[in-house]
Amino acid sequence: MKINTFSAAAVCAYASVAILLLSSCKSTGLPPSGAIAQAAAPQADAPIGTIEIKGFDIGFEPKQLEVAKPGLYKVHFTNTGSIAHDVTFSDGTKLTAEAGKNVDGTVKIGADGLTYICSVPGHKEAGMTGKVTIAGAPAAVAMHNADDHGGPPPQTNVAADPAAPDYVLHPAEAPAALQGVVHDIDLVIKEMPMTVAKGFVQKVWTFGGTVPGPVIRVKVGDTVRVHLKNPADAEMSHSIDFHSSQVAWNDEMTSIKPGEEKLYEWKADYAGVWMYHCGTAPALHHIANGMYGMVIVEPHEGLPAVDHEFALVQSEWYLGPQGQPVDLAKASEAAPAPDYVVFNGVANQYKDHPIEIGTGKRVRLFVLNAGPSVDSSFHVVGTIFDMVIKEGVRLDANNAGHYGAQAVDLSPAQGAIIEFQTAEDGLYPIVTHAFNFVGRGALGLFKSGDGDPLK
Ligand SMILES: [Cu+2]
Numbered sequence: 001m002k003i004n005t006f007s008a009a010a011v012c013a014y015a016s017v018a019i020l021l022l023s024s025c026k027s028t029g030l031p032p033s034g035a036i037a038q039a040a041a042p043q044a045d046a047p048i049g050t051i052e053i054k055g056f057d058i059g060f061e062p063k064q065l066e067v068a069k070p071g072l073y074k075v076h077f078t079n080t081g082s083i084a085h086d087v088t089f090s091d092g093t094k095l096t097a098e099a100g101k102n103v104d105g106t107v108k109i110g111a112d113g114l115t116y117i118c119s120v121p122g123h124k125e126a127g128m129t130g131k132v133t134i135a136g137a138p139a140a141v142a143m144h145n146a147d148d149h150g151g152p153p154p155q156t157n158v159a160a161d162p163a164a165p166d167y168v169l170h171p172a173e174a175p176a177a178l179q180g181v182v183h184d185i186d187l188v189i190k191e192m193p194m195t196v197a198k199g200f201v202q203k204v205w206t207f208g209g210t211v212p213g214p215v216i217r218v219k220v221g222d223t224v225r226v227h228l229k230n231p232a233d234a235e236m237s238h239s240i241d242f243h244s245s246q247v248a249w250n251d252e253m254t255s256i257k258p259g260e261e262k263l264y265e266w267k268a269d270y271a272g273v274w275m276y277h278c279g280t281a282p283a284l285h286h287i288a289n290g291m292y293g294m295v296i297v298e299p300h301e302g303l304p305a306v307d308h309e310f311a312l313v314q315s316e317w318y319l320g321p322q323g324q325p326v327d328l329a330k331a332s333e334a335a336p337a338p339d340y341v342v343f344n345g346v347a348n349q350y351k352d353h354p355i356e357i358g359t360g361k362r363v364r365l366f367v368l369n370a371g372p373s374v375d376s377s378f379h380v381v382g383t384i385f386d387m388v389i390k391e392g393v394r395l396d397a398n399n400a401g402h403y404g405a406q407a408v409d410l411s412p413a414q415g416a417i418i419e420f421q422t423a424e425d426g427l428y429p430i431v432t433h434a435f436n437f438v439g440r441g442a443l444g445l446f447k448s449g450d451g452d453p454l455k
Pocket of ligand 1: 239
């Protein structure tokens with residue numbers, strides 16, 4: 001298998017910020033291979049129980065555990081990650097295990113319990129923290145996001161609901177272009193609960209019952225007739241604004257009340273990846289609460305065939321109380337601090353469910369940043385984009401000089417067509433390279449071939 005210097009360097013860079021599930025780094029000064037146990041001091045007593053802790057990239061399982069009473073405990077530490085981790089207790093006891101290894105030691109738990117971290121630089125900050133408490137002791141502060149491989153758990157003022165339903169996976173595949181030249185599309189608004197991240201349900205407002213709304217794909221020269229319907233049982237007025245259209249704002253984009261419908265007719269004059277959204281005041285709230293989607297307009301002659309096509313919409317969630325719409329005050333901050341930044345509506349869904357592609361096959365992405373307010377620096381780790389059309393500006397594959405692109409900057413309401421191919425089987429993380437958001441849901445994976453570069 002080919003491993004070039006670019007990919008090795010990229011892997012090390014990413015491991016240092018603690019997101020990667022990929023491979024170990026030889027240059028980071030990690031401890032030598034093998035398991036090392038460094039108990040703080042020899043213990044004369046026999047252990048009265050066993051504590052089992054699993055370390056992974058990047059986190060501990062469990063993050064909270066309880067023992068019956070104070071005393072000496074055996075610790076069994078397993079590292080299922082791809083890089084070295086340790087469990088370092090607040091009394092100084094430290095057990096280190098290389099990737100895939102385990103180690104045993106002992107620790108003395110006092111009446112106040114102990115906290116533990118991984119002491120490898122950056123790992124604690126990325127979420128490798130935990131706590132041992134004594135049964136019957138005052139309840140510890142809840143630590144949420146125990147299963148967050150993506151980085152620091154989001155700082156949010158909304159508590160996770162362990163009873164929240166699982167999220168519904170949003171398909172990443174781009175639809176084919178609609179047949180014919182005049183397209184009548186019924187688009188029904190739905191106000192509904194949606195799990196936007198594990199443990200968090202918001203009452204979102206949608207076009208067609210999903211966030212983002214459906215991808216509408218046509219060709220230059222086509223006529224699109226959208227029949228927008230606001231059901232009688234909706235609570236609010238809504239509207240729609242197609243950036244792919246040239247119409248007067250106070251004509252097609254006016255709001256319709258519950259029970260009303262409206263025809264928005266437009267001609268696809270220009271090719272590209274376009275945003276549509278609700279523009280009803282306050283538009284910030286309607287966009288932040290889920291009312292956006294993508295239009296793909298292909299050139300009149302169509303796009304060349306490729307092996308895979310996916311549509312990815314980046315957007316932000318500013319969590320309101322569980323089961324309520326998103327928090328407009330949070331979304332309105334001059335320096336927006338979203339609880340989650342996501343691809344296709346749900347935090348980390350393509351990390352949990354990697355998107356499968358063929359190695360060496362041509363992949364085309366339609367990418368839109370719906371915002372409402374945060375820029376995207378769209379990047380796929382381990383790849384180089386050789387064809388990009390961003391807002392009408394084009395980088396051609398096989399251009400004179402052989403230039404390529406590493407990240408596509410998309411301000412809110414900007415879109416791009418991006419193409420690349422993978423060099424070898426493996427995992428290729430999808431991120432915004434504004435990296436504070438990678439730990440807040442903006443992390444997916446392409447799984448190329450069997451996902452294993454070493455086989
Ligand atoms: Cu709306």
